[in-house]
Every structure is written in C-alpha cells, then in structure tokens.
Amino acid sequence: MKTEDTFRIGIDVGGTNTDAVVIDSNDNVIAKTKTPTTPDIQSGISAALDSVLNGLAESVDRITHVMLGTTHATNAILERRDLNKIISVRVAGPASHAIPPLFDWPDELRDEVLAGEVIVDGGSELNGQELARFDPEHLSRFLEQIDEEIDAVAITGVFSPVVPDHELAAKEVVNEVLGDLPVSLSHGIGALGLLERENACALNAALLSVAARIVDGLTGALETKGLPAHAYIAQNDGTLMGLDYALKYPVLTIGSGPSNSMRGAAFLTGVSDALVVDVGGTSTDIGVMNRGYPRESSSPVDIGGVRTNFRMPDLVSIALGGGTVVRDCADGFQIGPESVGFRLLDEALVFGGSTATLTDYAVAAGRANLGDSSNLKKTSKNLEEVFVRSDRLLAEAIDTVKVSRSAVPLIAVGGGSMLVPDDLPGVSEVQRPEHYEVANAIGAAIASVSGQVDRVYELSGSSREEALQQASSAARDEAIAAGADPDSTEVVELEEVPMAYLTEPVIRVRAKCAGSLAVN
Amino acid sequence: MTNVPPTGLGPSELSDLAVGCAVLAGGGGGDPRVGLLMALHAVSETGPVPLVQLEDLDPEGLVLPSGMIGAPTVMVEKIPNGAESKVIRSALEARLGKPVVAMMCLEMGGINGVLPIAWAANAGLPIVDGDLMGRAFPEVQMCTPHLHGISAWPCAIADERLQVITYETRDNVWLERLARNTVSTLGGCACSSLYPMTAAEAAVPTIRGTVTTAISVGSAIRTAPEDPFDSLGEIIPLARLLTGKVTAVERRTEGGFVRGSAVIEGTGVDGGRSLTIEFQNENLVALENGEAIATVPDIITLLDSHTAQGIVTEHIRYGQRVVVAVFPAPEQWTSEAGLAVVGPRVFGYDVDYQPVHGTS
Numbered sequence A: 001m002k003t004e005d006t007f008r009i010g011i012d013v014g015g016t017n018t019d020a021v022v023i024d025s026n027d028n029v030i031a032k033t034k035t036p037t038t039p040d041i042q043s044g045i046s047a048a049l050d051s052v053l054n055g056l057a058e059s060v061d062r063i064t065h066v067m068l069g070t071t072h073a074t075n076a077i078l079e080r081r082d083l084n085k086i087i088s089v090r091v092a093g094p095a096s097h098a099i100p101p102l103f104d105w106p107d108e109l110r111d112e113v114l115a116g117e118v119i120v121d122g123g124s125e126l127n128g129q130e131l132a133r134f135d136p137e138h139l140s141r142f143l144e145q146i147d148e149e150i151d152a153v154a155i156t157g158v159f160s161p162v163v164p165d166h167e168l169a170a171k172e173v174v175n176e177v178l179g180d181l182p183v184s185l186s187h188g189i190g191a192l193g194l195l196e197r198e199n200a201c202a203l204n205a206a207l208l209s210v211a212a213r214i215v216d217g218l219t220g221a222l223e224t225k226g227l228p229a230h231a232y233i234a235q236n237d238g239t240l241m242g243l244d245y246a247l248k249y250p251v252l253t254i255g256s257g258p259s260n261s262m263r264g265a266a267f268l269t270g271v272s273d274a275l276v277v278d279v280g281g282t283s284t285d286i287g288v289m290n291r292g293y294p295r296e297s298s299s300p301v302d303i304g305g306v307r308t309n310f311r312m313p314d315l316v317s318i319a320l321g322g323g324t325v326v327r328d329c330a331d332g333f334q335i336g337p338e339s340v341g342f343r344l345l346d347e348a349l350v351f352g353g354s355t356a357t358l359t360d361y362a363v364a365a366g367r368a369n370l371g372d373s374s375n376l377k378k379t380s381k382n383l384e385e386v387f388v389r390s391d392r393l394l395a396e397a398i399d400t401v402k403v404s405r406s407a408v409p410l411i412a413v414g415g416g417s418m419l420v421p422d423d424l425p426g427v428s429e430v431q432r433p434e435h436y437e438v439a440n441a442i443g444a445a446i447a448s449v450s451g452q453v454d455r456v457y458e459l460s461g462s463s464r465e466e467a468l469q470q471a472s473s474a475a476r477d478e479a480i481a482a483g484a485d486p487d488s489t490e491v492v493e494l495e496e497v498p499m500a501y502l503t504e505p506v507i508r509v510r511a512k513c514a515g516s517l518a519v520n
Numbered sequence B: 001m002t003n004v005p006p007t008g009l010g011p012s013e014l015s016d017l018a019v020g021c022a023v024l025a026g027g028g029g030g031d032p033r034v035g036l037l038m039a040l041h042a043v044s045e046t047g048p049v050p051l052v053q054l055e056d057l058d059p060e061g062l063v064l065p066s067g068m069i070g071a072p073t074v075m076v077e078k079i080p081n082g083a084e085s086k087v088i089r090s091a092l093e094a095r096l097g098k099p100v101v102a103m104m105c106l107e108m109g110g111i112n113g114v115l116p117i118a119w120a121a122n123a124g125l126p127i128v129d130g131d132l133m134g135r136a137f138p139e140v141q142m143c144t145p146h147l148h149g150i151s152a153w154p155c156a157i158a159d160e161r162l163q164v165i166t167y168e169t170r171d172n173v174w175l176e177r178l179a180r181n182t183v184s185t186l187g188g189c190a191c192s193s194l195y196p197m198t199a200a201e202a203a204v205p206t207i208r209g210t211v212t213t214a215i216s217v218g219s220a221i222r223t224a225p226e227d228p229f230d231s232l233g234e235i236i237p238l239a240r241l242l243t244g245k246v247t248a249v250e251r252r253t254e255g256g257f258v259r260g261s262a263v264i265e266g267t268g269v270d271g272g273r274s275l276t277i278e279f280q281n282e283n284l285v286a287l288e289n290g291e292a293i294a295t296v297p298d299i300i301t302l303l304d305s306h307t308a309q310g311i312v313t314e315h316i317r318y319g320q321r322v323v324v325a326v327f328p329a330p331e332q333w334t335s336e337a338g339l340a341v342v343g344p345r346v347f348g349y350d351v352d353y354q355p356v357h358g359t360s
Helices: A041-053 A072-078 A107-113 A136-144 A165-178 A194-206 A208-224 A243-248 A256-269 A341-347 A358-364 A377-401 A436-445 A464-481 B011-024 B033-046 B084-096 B115-123 B144-148 B172-186 B210-222 B228-235 B336-342
Strands: A007-013 A017-024 A029-036 A063-070 A086-093 A114-121 A152-157 A183-185 A230-234 A239-242 A274-279 A284-290 A301-303 A306-308 A315-318 A324-329 A332-339 A408-413 A427-431 A448-458 A490-498 A506-515 B049-052 B062-070 B100-105 B127-131 B155-158 B164-167 B189-193 B239-254 B257-266 B274-280 B282-288 B291-295 B299-304 B321-327
Touching: A007 A041, A007 A256, A007 A436, A017 A041, A017 A436, A029 A041, A029 A436, A041 A208, A063 A208, A063 A256, A063 A436, A072 A208, A086 A136, A086 A165, A086 A194, A107 A114, A114 A136, A136 A165, A152 A165, A152 A194, A165 A183, A183 A194, A194 A208, A194 A306, A208 A230, A208 A243, A230 A243, A230 A256, A239 A243, A256 A274, A256 A284, A256 A408, A256 A436, A274 A377, A284 A377, A315 A377, A324 A358, A332 A377, A358 A377, A408 A436, A448 A464, A464 A490, A464 A506, B011 B033, B011 B210, B011 B299, B011 B321, B033 B049, B033 B115, B049 B115, B062 B084, B062 B115, B062 B172, B084 B100, B084 B115, B084 B155, B084 B164, B084 B189, B100 B115, B115 B127, B127 B210, B144 B336, B155 B172, B164 B172, B172 B189, B210 B228, B239 B274, B239 B291, B282 B299
Parallel strands: A007 A063, A063 A230, A086 A114, A086 A152, A152 A183, A239 A448, A274 A408, A408 A427, B049 B127, B062 B100, B100 B127
Antiparallel strands: A007 A017, A017 A029, A230 A239, A274 A284, A284 A315, A301 A306, A324 A332, A448 A506, A490 A506, B062 B189, B155 B164, B155 B189, B239 B257, B239 B321, B257 B274, B274 B282, B282 B291, B299 B321
C-alpha cells in the first residue's frame, strides 16, 4: 500500500439521507455511510464527515478534495425560506414591454422575493447588432427611487448569450447607485429564451444568501475537522463548480442529485452509455447517460412554479420505491403511490411493522435478503401479480426514455434497486454495481468540471463546421475557467438546432466541454 | 358538438385557446406560450377582449388579419413591445381611409392563434371569431382571400421600435420576398397585418368560428374527465392514424424552412406498424410503407399520448409517446383551387391529397 495515497470525499445531501463516501486516488471506495439529513447545513455535513471518517485509519491531511451535492437551494425555493429581496432589471427596451418581468411567477413567491422590476432600453439582436442604445439614466432613476432594503439584483438582457455587453454596463450602474451589492447576470446562467433565462437569473439572485450559507457551512465543517481539502459543489449537469463559482451561481445546484447518481452509476460500472434507474424509498428516477453524462432535458423545467430553461437531466420519475405501500382493494391489490418513506425500517413487515411494502414483496420473492422473512405471510398471495405489475410500470417508464429500439445496458442504483428485475424488454443486461446505495455520493466524489455555451450563428459568412468549432472552443474556455485541467477537456455534448422561418440560414448551437479537476 | 362562442376572451379562454392552437397547428406556428403570456398581460390591463362575428361589425369597417412573421424562436428571446398593433392600425386606417373595427387571427395555429388577441386588447379592438387559414401555413398566399382574388396588400409590418413599413406590391411573390428581407433586417421577427378587408368583404373568405373551436378543443383536453382523446373527438372530427413512440427524428434548414422527418413506431394495438411524418415547419404528409396515408391540407399533429397536447415540430424528440392525429382541412382548401395553393404538390410531394377517412 502506498503511504502517500490521497483521498476525496463525496457528500450528497438528499431529502431524507445524507450519503458520504471516501475514495482513494485509484478511485476505490474505502468508506461509506448514510446519516439523516438535518435542517442545519453545517451540523449535517459535520455529522456525515464524522461518520465517514470514523474508523478511517489515514490522516485527514491526506484528504485533498471534498465534493458536496445538496438540495438546500431547491428547498429554499420550494419552502420560500431564506430568500433574498431582489430587483429584476431587464435590458431589452423597446422590445418586450408586452410581458413584464417575472409575470408568470406565483404571487406568493414574487411577493417574497421581488422589491421592484424595470425594463430599460438596450440589448442585442440575434446577429449581435445593438437592439437599442443602453439607457443608464433610466436605470439610475429607477434604482434611486427604491426605498426597500435590497439584497441582490438580477440583470437580464435580450440576446445576452450572444452579446453580454449591456448586462455588464447595467451592473456598473447598479454598483454605482446601490453600492457593492451582489448582482446576477443572465448570460452566465441560462440559455436563449428571455423569460425563462430572466426567471432563472432572478431565482439565482434570490438564492445568493443561501449559497453563502452552504459555502460557509461546508468550509466551517471542514475547518472544524481540520480538513485542508479543496471544496467543490455539484451542479445539475453532473459536474462540479468551485466555491467562488457556487457563490455566484447557486441556481445551478438545483437538480444535482439525480445527475450525481447517474455519474456514480457510470463510474461504478465503467459503462458510459446506458440507462440508469435510481430507486429510492418513494420514487424511481430513470435517465439516459450518454458518454458518461446525463442527457439533458430539452423542455423547460419548473422550479417552485417558476419556468426556467437551464440545464437539467432529462428524467422520468414514477412513484415506485422500496417503501411503496401495497394494499388490498376490491379488484385485487394496489401499488402505491403512497410510501412509508424513511419510516421503512419501522413500518415494513420484514422489520416488524404492519404495512406491506414493495420491500416485503421483494424479500418474499427472493429479490432481496433483508429483515425477518417469517413476518411475510400476508404478502405471499399476490406475489407474482405484484411484480408483474411493478415490473411493467418500470418497463413502460424505461421504454419512454430510451432513444432507440436497440437493447441497451441498464444500471440499477439506489437503496431500493432490488426492485429492478433482471429481465426487462429493450434492456441488454441489468448491472448491479457494488456500492449501488451510495452512487450519488460517489458521483459527487468523482465528478469533473464543465463549461457550456448556447450561441446563435448566422451561416451566411461562415460554414456550419466553423460554427460548431467556435462553440466547442468557447465551451472549452468556460470549462478551464471553472477549474478543468486543459489537457483533459473534451466535448461531451454538441447540439445544433436550425431556426425556422428565417431567410438566412441560422443555427443555434449548444456545446459542452468537461474535464477532470486541475490539480491546484 | 355544441361549441357556443364565448362573449369575451379572458384568462381562462386564453389558456384554452393556446392549448387548442397547439393541437390545430399541424406541428407549425411555434410554441403559443409567448403569445399567451402577452395576451394574459394585455387582458389583465384591459379586461376580456370581445369575441365578435363578422355580421356584428359595421360592414364598411376594416378588419385586420394579423400575426407575427419570422422566427417564433426569435420571438421567444426578443418579445414584442405590445404597441405594434396601434401603429399598424393607424398606418392602414390612413392608407385606406376607413376605420378599423376589429382584429382577426391570420392563422389558427401556434403562436399566431393567440398573439392577435394581445394586439386587439392593446389597440382597443374586438377579435373576429375566424381566421384565414383554419390551421398554420408558412406563406403569404396560403390564406383564403387569395382564393377569392383579394390581395394581401396594402399591408403593414411593424417592429418593437414601432417603425411601420407598408407594402404596395404587385404580387405575392414580391410581397413574400420583400417582407422576408424586412423581417431579416429587423432582427428575425416582426408583427404584421395582411389582407385588410372590410367586414363585408371578409364575410366570404373567412373560415368561421375557429377561435371558438380552438377554445373548445383546449377546454376539452384540459378538463377531460377520462380519456382526453374521447373528449377531443367530441369537439372536432379526429382520426388517429397510429399510437406509438418517436424512434427517429431528423431536421435540416433549407431556404428558411426547417425540413425533416420523424419516424413513429406503433405500440400496443399498433405494434408492428410504423409511420414517417415529413415536415417543412408544419407536418405535411404521413407515410406508411412509402404510401401517403394523410397529406396537407388536412391537419396532421403529433399529440402527447397521455395528455393529448400538441407537439410542435421543433420539440419532437426521441422516445416521446404520441398519437398521430389528423383533423380534416377547412373546406376551402380541399377544392381544386385550394389544393393548387396548399396541396401536397405545392410542397414538393408527388402525391395527391388524401382526405382523412373514418373519423373516430
């Protein structure tokens, strides 16, 4: 054994459990734990660290990196908790007056977050030409009459992913009038689609204090444990961002959980193109992994009733998990959708409880070996029918996310993955890797760093290949800026969409590059 | 099927209208969402937009058929100012010397089935229960007045800077050419009013009742107690060609069109069958074993197999569960003259129009 070996810790804070793993430099899992998630960030992370480091012989000095995936930002929005008071500035006049900023937000969330909104002249056309001259006086006048206390400002300019200049100019005005206040700029956050990008940018500004708390909680926990490690936070595309980036773009942490478990599944099996089925206590997420990364959704994603267009894994979720309740009814039995959730260890029959769950059926059918199977008389009568139906629900959901008719491998992860049968239509083989139950924390621990761009190119002056090349190269620069090792970056996603009803050929290109973490 | 026209379009009618427009668009016309949000904002300030029949209007008053032209995907980023309809109205009133008494939708599909409601509200006008396509089409001459010798000009285009350009062209080819170049110069999308007509002139070409139909379609889908397809079939004749899954989709840009095709493989009772849908912005033909089994001008739309919501061609993707639905074309388009303008041969397919048989 090497004496100078180094370690990484991956932590995934989920709704019910916080999972943590320690991985060595050869990517072996050398410790893993599950602890209950706590409301307080720092104590939860500390508890997970304590638990996973407990019994680890090596000195904590050898731990070089800690990666955290967390649902705190999501919960802050869903529960309308700890959110900033913001101003939303749109730089798009004379366009866009027909729909005011944050028009489609739920009233409750808008009242909680928004202190004022304004549309000022400026922005770009799709070819990069100026839409209108930016109007700094109008913005100053608006900001000067705000009498509420403001925590942050969100700025969204029309076609800012093409030309961000007016967003940057607006930020200067904000800082001149309101002082050194945090400002979120939309071109770093979302893709094309003004309203969805503006929504994501405003949510981001509202989350900046939550981000500061996550980062403080993580660094505080590391300091208390005397861990000198570099810390990173997982984002929704399955890659990492440094803490300084996370402080600026907290909205990108939303949805990191499913991405982490898919990346973890890829890592544990060595398979880079597969379906991944993550079975938890209450629900099952099914996604597609292409070249080791989750396929992203092309349709808009709602967060707490707000429509956004930023990158999220394309998942199908069904209400089927280890804790799903199976009850008798008039015409036989019914599977879910209720679940005993985290009370599984008290309520399931095999654990001495009185509720028949899918876990009990799995034990009765020999799919799992858990608890005390002598408590299972109640489950035996519909045994086959229950699994015929639950397997069919899984098979239908799996078929929905598949991209082609050919059979593909499937990786089953998560605490409830014994529910996944060995034979599924359209699936070449079912892989059940070791450490499947902490795949998400492993996904965080092994994650890479990425950069992404979404640009529009007019093809009159340049060729399609040049456009794709330019987009790829811009994505690579973004990845390196985010901390990727320049030698290891590669294009992991390149998508072109032609734009309809235009005379000149115009394409929109989305490119993503990812690479391993640069050492220091 | 009793589609009683509502008297005005408020938030609930508008939401239904947007759903209906995605169904009746035949895959084209863009996502109605931006149009819906514009209309919802407009009526939140003005109150519901009155829905009128042509006979309710002064026969000598002008009706302005309107819609956005250019790329709906640009409008999703560069949203209109909102006052475009006011400046278009003034320009055409001055040019034609008659007062404008109502707006109308140019097409009843996609974003253009909803946007004109916002413009009507902003210009203080009612909206006519009808349109000039009865679905969505890509070109200026694919409007019913063209079949009756009514010209699209004088007409007007306005941008978000509230600049108005009016056209006095001599034929549709030049209008199409000049308008497309204007839109390109203006940044990819603009607002337009074409085929201005008096209410009396509009009586003949206008396809009647389509706003009411689209609202009823949307309402049927959104409030369906059981199978939304059953509810939909009670509102409008519906043929379901196939229920299946998208297994291939291919797109390319050619001359301002997104052309391509999608393959839908049957599932369940349709297992073993496969359809290819060819589209040029809109879905144009459905092929089975190389034979056309449905063609334009019938409305071919992919509907989500669970919700019956319409899927626009830009959003077709692998793995979607869909029903390939066909709705009959408005009668004016199935005449010989109509097919010469919007039949499958116009779009480059060497097949005859195949009317939908056996509606369910």
